[in-house]
Amino acid sequence: MSVWPRFLPLLTLLIVAGPGTGSAEADDRRSGFDFMGPQTQAMQSDDTSNPGMLAVLEGEELWNRKAGAADKSCADCHGDATRSMRGVAAHYPAFDTGTGGPINLDQRINLCRENKQEAEPFPWESEEILALSAFVGHQSRGMPVQVGDDSRLAGFIKQGDDAFHQKQGQLNFSCADCHDANWGKHLGGSVIPQAHATGYPIYRLEWQSVGSLQRRLRNCMSGVRAEPYSYGSPEFVELELYLMSRSRGMAVETPAVRP
Amino acid sequence: MARTLINVPPTAKRGEVIEIKTLISHPMETGFRTGPDGALIPRDIIHRFVCTYNGEEIFSADLFPAITANPFITFTTVATESGELALSWTDDKGQTQTETAKITVE
Numbered sequence: 001m002s003v004w005p006r007f008l009p010l011l012t013l014l015i016v017a018g019p020g021t022g023s024a025e026a027d028d029r030r031s032g033f034d035f036m037g038p039q040t041q042a043m044q045s046d047d048t049s050n051p052g053m054l055a056v057l058e059g060e061e062l063w064n065r066k067a068g069a070a071d072k073s074c075a076d077c078h079g080d081a082t083r084s085m086r087g088v089a090a091h092y093p094a095f096d097t098g099t100g101g102p103i104n105l106d107q108r109i110n111l112c113r114e115n116k117q118e119a120e121p122f123p124w125e126s127e128e129i130l131a132l133s134a135f136v137g138h139q140s141r142g143m144p145v146q147v148g149d150d151s152r153l154a155g156f157i158k159q160g161d162d163a164f165h166q167k168q169g170q171l172n173f174s175c176a177d178c179h180d181a182n183w184g185k186h187l188g189g190s191v192i193p194q195a196h197a198t199g200y201p202i203y204r205l206e207w208q209s210v211g212s213l214q215r216r217l218r219n220c221m222s223g224v225r226a227e228p229y230s231y232g233s234p235e236f237v238e239l240e241l242y243l244m245s246r247s248r249g250m251a252v253e254t255p256a257v258r259p
Numbered sequence: 260m261a262r263t264l265i266n267v268p269p270t271a272k273r274g275e276v277i278e279i280k281t282l283i284s285h286p287m288e289t290g291f292r293t294g295p296d297g298a299l300i301p302r303d304i305i306h307r308f309v310c311t312y313n314g315e316e317i318f319s320a321d322l323f324p325a326i327t328a329n330p331f332i333t334f335t336t337v338a339t340e341s342g343e344l345a346l347s348w349t350d351d352k353g354q355t356q357t358e359t360a361k362i363t364v365e
Contacts, residue, residue, distance in 0.1 A: 043331075046266075048264045048266035048280050048282060049266075051329045054264065054284040058262060208327055208328035
């Protein structure tokens with residue numbers, strides 16, 4: 001006789017009492033990293049097996065490449081990114097005085113590109129913008145997320161918060177219905193994480209490529225049969241802003257690997 | 260050409276088993292997908308990977324369409340002498356990319 005039958009009820013009890021009840025409190029926050037299998041975690045942790053590092057290398061080249069009518073590279077103004085960009089991505093989305101609202105890192109890069117380099121902005125989700133934001137994001141790896149202390153953004157965070165709790169789509173789910181109320185449980189074969197966007201742009205194995213937080217959010221929205229916002233829409237940036245303010249103090253992981 | 264990430268230990272003891280990790284950016288287009296116009300996107304995969312150690316082949320692999328984009332290949336070998344490891348990937352367009360890494364064996 002094996003010992004299993006005796007322990008089985010106990011095991012069942014442990015599984016039932018596992019995580020996934022109520023919203024994640026401040027000290028109970030976990031990165032998506034913690035919900036992954038050990039193989040995927042190892043893939044992210046080793047820079048020579050993390051495919052997101054290919055984008056970082058690409059971004060480094062773009063950083064030093066001259067572009068636009070001004071014939072300037074990012075490095076011509078910002079210099080060595082390992083110093084000048086250290087900790088920068090941890091503050092994004094950030095308040096932009098020009099538009100009077102929040103902008104994300106991709107938008108900041110493209111603003112620089114338009115105004116300083118006098119070049120065409122990169123299209124959303126293009127290899128170039130993902131590479132540059134992965135490169136800039138990588139300079140903040142391990143540093144705590146700083147979003148959420150700018151009083152000018154309080155109203156926008158509130159709007160993102162409302163969007164997070166707004167039921168939507170044919171399935172009538174809000175983001176919170178899964179990521180606050182049911183994190184740690186399974187949706188199909190996948191574990192539901194807590195919605196802390198600390199590793200973007202991520203290399204997602206399902207995509208076999210690097211992608212932005214907005215691409216990920218569009219996935220979720222079409223998943224609940226809602227009409228996804230378009231790339232760069234104010235709703236998305238507010239949602240990004242709210243998600244990052246939730247993650248305040250957690251470590252930046254860019255480029256993260258996710259299943 | 261494509262970006263690669265190679266991890267070869269710079270030094271090793273003679274007779275030690277060393278692990279070599281390689282990652283290359285490649286779309287690995289299967290040839291089974293259709294584009295927006297409904298036509299098949301032509302197959303473009305890396306179909307061959309070879310690693311030589313001071314000119315001698317120590318590891319090779321044939322790759323097939325089911326292998327992911329940006330393939331990660333890892334394998335082990337015995338460190339016998341100081342020298343150079345040459346890693347080369349060949350794709351369906353006939354392009355071969357070769358990267359080298361030095362190793363010092365004590």
